[in-house]
Amino acid sequence: MNRYLKLVHLEVHRFRYAIFSLMFLTATIQMIGLVHTTRLRVAGRREAALLGDHPRNFSFADIIGDSQFLFTIPILISIIVLGLYVFGIWYRDWTGRDKFAYRLFTLPAARRHVYMAKASAIFIFVFAMVSFQLLLLLLERQLFDWMVPSEYRMPSLLAEAVASNLVFVRYLLPPDGLMFAVYYGTGILAVFVIFTAILLERSYHLAGIIYAILYAASCAAVIGFAFSLHPYVYFYPREITVIRLCIYIVVMSLTLTLGFRLVSKKITV
Incomplete structure (x- = not known):
């Protein structure tokens, strides 16, 4: 620490x-x-x-x-x-x-x-x-x-x-406290996604540029899907909130796991 x-x-x-x-x-x-x-x-x-x-x-x-x-x-x-x-x-x-x-x-x-x-x-x-x-x-x-x-x-x-x-x-x-958490939480997640994309580029050079673009685009698509969710017949607003939260947690976990692996194992000096 x-x-x-x-x-x-x-x-x-x-x-x-x-x-x-x-x-x-x-x-x-x-x-x-x-x-x-x-x-x-x-x-x-x-x-x-x-x-x-x-x-x-x-x-x-x-x-x-x-x-x-x-x-x-x-x-x-x-x-x-x-x-x-x-x-x-x-x-x-x-x-x-x-x-x-x-x-x-x-x-x-x-x-x-x-x-x-x-x-x-x-x-x-x-x-x-x-x-x-x-x-x-x-x-x-x-x-x-x-x-x-x-x-x-x-x-x-x-x-x-x-x-x-x-x-x-x-x-x-x-x-609104919830909107504050959503905006800044999404911003925090975006920072981690960009960091991991940068490490992909640094780790794999020319091929890493393609990997970084594909990874960032995939994360953006998943987050965009989470934002586009609206209450339907089978889901209540609170259930939509839980689904969105689960999506954020999954994307965050994958991003941090990949980022830590890249910075620990792939980045060379």
Whole structure:
């Protein structure tokens, strides 16, 4: 366990500047969007009051909804960067003169620890970005309260702010606990499938490319079948959920078993 944790620390340490840069980019763009939209709203509210109109007050959720584009762009950039790094976390070890893979696979630790450490690092990065986004929303609400006079503000819950942004509510922070588990569980499974496909390519070279594509496509088809299941005459919703769960467990077990075997027996340095 100690060696596994050291490997996780190593992988996190190697990507620390990139993840901090993504956090900085996210905070900067979202703050700009929040400040710009809030100023426009406050100015419009004051102008309407001077003209004798009675405009509706606005909430933090309204500002998030009006700033959809600037709040979404850094999230999409982060998703793309982390998605590419699922591949880069392996292939960077084989690049350059002093290939890091030679040292990594000759460490006095089980090679499956290398596999799991890389996966754990990816999951840490993902959940660190999600946690950072939640913290950032709390800070942004405080900034909103500071910028907007109390007589212009309407109260709103943080959940309402999340629901006002389509990317938040559909993908990043779905309010339903089951959907959250399904989305992130599928993401975790996808990472393991990609890792195993990469190891197939690394193990069998040219033929491995075909093996990797076929394996990834097969897993995607099985998972797609699980998602397409709907209650029929002979199945209740809970039974469909159990069937889906069993399919995920089978695919996960096969993926991890094959991945551990490849990294332990087939990968050469």
